[in-house]
Amino acid sequence: MKTKKLISLLTLTLIALMAMGSLASAESKIVLKPKVDAFALFVDTSPSMAESYKATGTPKIVAGINALKQLNGIIPNLGYQSALYTMPEFTTYSPKATYNKSAIAKGLSSISTDLPFFQSTPIGGGFTDLDTVLSTWKGKMAVIFVSDGLSNAGRKPATIVSDLAKKYGDRLCLHTISVADTPEGIAVMKKLASLTPCGIFVEASALSNKAVLDKFAQDVFYTQEEELTVEIIPVPVAVVDESMQEKIVFRNLNFGFDKYQITDEMEPSLVEAAAMLESYPNLKVMVGGHTDSTGPEKYNQALSLRRAQSVATWMAKNGISKDRIVATGYGEMSPKYDNNTKEGRKLNRRVEIDVKE
Structure with a gap:
């Protein structure tokens, strides 16, 4: 049947x-997911950084550090590893550790803005020094470099960064925050950002605009997804x-x-x-x-x-x-x-x- x-x-x-x-x-709900596993803030403290930024009366080094402080204020805690270094004399102001806003803020405030008058500026050498620490890092990395792009000693910075791009491939993103006030310096900072597949160039002064700051932070550190x-x-x-x-x-x-x-x-x-x-x-x-x-x-x-x-x-x-x-x-x-x-x-x-x- x-x-x-x-x-x-x-x-x-x-x-x-x-x-x-x-x-x-x-x-x-909006869910933030990290784009990188670790990042380094890398600040140029060479003599030219003591000069006024775009005739504002504010030294370039101060303008650059202030831009990083603004950025640090909105980076979400997503389990990154982070560190803070300076060049040309490679110095650690915040050693690599799980990202902590207070630790990075303290490091930024500790960087001297009283810069020497007589010292060469080997930006290329600075990245060679930085590579000694990056080579021990795992996963995807971002470097946020603050400089005026003026280099007067050692190998050309573009050559060194090109070598790093070949070494790390898409694991490395170099982003530049420019305090340059010369066509040469601006060109160098744009060039360095373009040498890694995900690099971003931005003017330090532009980061005072909240929309620009928010976009830069998202482009560098995280994605937004709705779940x-x-x-x-x-x-x-x-x-x-x-x-x-x-x-x-x-x-x-x-x-x-x-x-x-x-x-x-x-x-x-x-x-x-x-x-x-x-x-x-x-x-x-x-x-x-x-x-x-x-x-x-x-x-x-x-x-x-x-x-x-x-x-x-x-x-x-x-x-x-x-x-x-x-x-x-x-x-x-x-x-x-x-x-x-x-x-x-x-x-x-x-x-x-x-x-x-």
Whole structure:
């Protein structure tokens, strides 16, 4: 006797970021993640740094230190290692340790602004000295160099920094805060920043603008991602002669910005979904990816498919036969919410798993 089964649609919604949007819901929060594992503040204390910065009457060394103090005030505590050094006489003002605002502030305040009048300026040599400590560091590193770019002794600084860029590759980012007031000095500071793949040049005076300061800090130290905790309650699965299935709540389903990979936080919910699907081995699994309407339609189509394929691949690797799984990208073509509102766009960035007989 053939048993007739009534199977309703089960939809597991995985809220995902699109390329030009962000992951969010009513429960979203901004999460800061470090771009580097360690950073060094590196200050030029050569004689020319005692000169006035852009005819302001403020010595370049003071302007540079003040810029670093402003920066230190907004660097988030994300577990970095940090240090503070000066050149041309290589001196440690804050040894490498877990980043601490107070320790760096104390070091910056300890740097003498009474600079010698007769001393050469080997910026290249300063970076050679710096390399002796960087060579012991692990992971990705940032160096924030404050100088007027004037060098009159030793090998050219660009040559030394080029060597460091080759040695460390994308592990090293050299950022320059310029207190230069000559075309030559400005050119040197811009050149040094350009020699590493992620280097940034900025004028010290520009950092007095909060927007510029905030952007520089984010570009150097961290990324911002929106994460959320969502509760998705699918339509229950009903089977003849069996009671209505218990509701299943999936939480912590997060994709990073322009990401489609499955994260550790998502796996518990996916394990729960896979276990439920294993209870119904005759069901086909239809995985569909979606985006909102922001951005190019072609890009959204490809992004939605990548997200669907990530979920399908995870399912196939975790006990659900790949013969039962079909992944499809719908791009922005099947919105469930109003793309004219911010919240609607957020909710339209999703992956759905439809279970059918």
